Amino acid sequence: MTAERPEALDGVHEAFLAEPDAPLPDLVRPVVADSWRRSLRLGVDPVAHAPIEFNDSSLAAYRDAHPLAPLMPLVRSLLAEDAEEAGHIVAVGDAQGRLLWVEGHRGLRGRAEAMHFVAGALWSEGGAGTNAPGTALATRKPVQIAASEHFGLQVHPWSCVAAPVRDPLSGELLGVVDLTGGAELAGPRSLALVRACASAMESQLLAAARERAAWESTRPTVIGVPRRPAEQPDALRAARLAAKAAARPATLSLLGRDGAVLDVAGRTTTLSPRHSEMLWLLARHPLGLTGQGIDAALHERGEHLVTIRAELVRLRRVLAEAFGSDALASKPYRLVVGLTTDLEEVRRLLARGAVVKAVEAFPGPPLPGSAAPAVVAARDEVVAELREAVLRSRSAAALERWTASGSGHDDAAAWQLLEQVLPYGSPKRSTARAHVRRLAPA
Structure with a gap:
């Protein structure tokens, strides 16, 4: 409802x-x-x-x-x-x-x-x-x-x-x-x-679990003193490990890019379009995806499993170099490090009602050149969410920025609303009216 x-x-x-x-x-x-x-x-x-x-x-x-x-x-x-x-x-x-x-x-x-x-x-x-x-x-x-x-x-x-x-x-x-x-x-x-x-x-829980496993695997065993099971850490250790993981932020910049940029504690890596698609999928599914699931998400018929597995091997190497350790687990494939995207900042601004700032933080749709079914669906959802917020706001500033963007340039409803909300006498009204006529059905 x-x-x-x-x-x-x-x-x-x-x-x-x-x-x-x-x-x-x-x-x-x-x-x-x-x-x-x-x-x-x-x-x-x-x-x-x-x-x-x-x-x-x-x-x-x-x-x-x-x-x-x-x-x-x-x-x-x-x-x-x-x-x-x-x-x-x-x-x-x-x-x-x-x-x-x-x-x-x-x-x-x-x-x-x-x-x-x-x-x-x-x-x-x-x-x-x-x-x-x-x-x-x-x-x-x-x-x-x-x-x-x-x-x-x-x-x-x-x-x-x-x-x-x-x-x-x-x-x-x-x-x-x-x-x-x-x-x-x-x-x-x-x-x-x-x-x-x-x-x-x-995702942060995954990062903390990874830290716990690494700590337990390297801790020396004292003769006669059993090692504490890794799956039963005390609350203080869990808090410290989570804080340590959060202190090394990793972000994935997708907006307006075909090749996403991975930033790990200030060190950036530009990913290939295919690795960009895969990493965004994995970030959207913290519980993981099977190889078949990734294949189906990236291809209409899902008949490229061998190629997908080879790309995942390459992606694992790229992530290991960026994070300094293995960041991609398998069975199912899932990230074991915390990762946020630049989309989250846009959504945070929308949740605050800061629609103008959200449009300004949106240089373009995520991975605009991708034709992967799951990416197309997610991209359309992002654009629709922002567009709906702009139209609901009835803000001239937000509408001007939206119609000036690639996503909103041919948005007839946005141009029509912009013409309505602009003050009488504003020279921008004639520009908006011209766009309304240009986009009107023949």
Whole structure:
């Protein structure tokens, strides 16, 4: 459901609570309908508050030892630093749906406390009914819940988006990251932002796991003292290793380039178009891809597996030289180092509502010369997301920059809107009008 029709579900929600066995209209998305029914089966009271499961002392001890604790600086940099300006709350919870950190806009946090959206509260579906953190954990997929899609009546004024966070090696569910706010969160940009944050968290976990494995393999064994198992590190060591991994940032610049530029701690490497495609695919899939999966993503018929494997061997060597160690694991193929892209900065600016800055940070679509099916689909999604934000903003500055770009130069709707929002008497209106006529159907 989008933000254009949240109020339409008010009556539907009331009717469902009165007659749960009655068929639901198509207006209710399947993910919401399934969650409402689960909430009823779990005995959730739609007028009750989420239960508080931790007091202050037990919460502090639990979350300090939680595997997501070392990732909070990353979450804050991606989501929380601009929360006051963007107008949202950032929450991170465990795999059971208990909120461990709730940060962000102070005024909104004060309002959210009234419905127990606080650290220590249980926001699983069993604790609070349909809501983004709980439903993301129940479905193990990113999800958006807007207004009356919530099961709890006190949550209807809110909208939220959330994505689960998994252990990148075992696939075990570790927790969830969530954005909560008003109706403005009910859109694809917010969902893309939390999905990107969850992906970055999983990438940092991979980097920390790599560091742990390297440390354990080189640590001398003392006779009579068994080596501590690598898979059971203490929280302090995990935090130090994650911080060490984060201190060597790696970014992949894709926008407007056929050959992406990999920057590892200030050292840059320009990749071939094929390696650029592969590395972007791997960055988008932190849990990894099989050789067949990469082949299908890059070719319509997926009949080039031998060539793909050879290119992956070459890519492994390139990444090893850039990172100073093996950065590409196999079975499945996956990155074992943290990697972000320049797309994430554009999405971060959009999430803040800084549309003009987002267009300025967008020199062009990612890997514009690629014809790989998965790359084309991802590229179209990025361009559509930015275009939608520009049109919704109705900002003359954003529209001018968009129509001046390669992606927006022939965008008839953008030129038409620009003509409408420019002030009367502006010489730019005649330019916009000329473009509208040029792009009009014959």
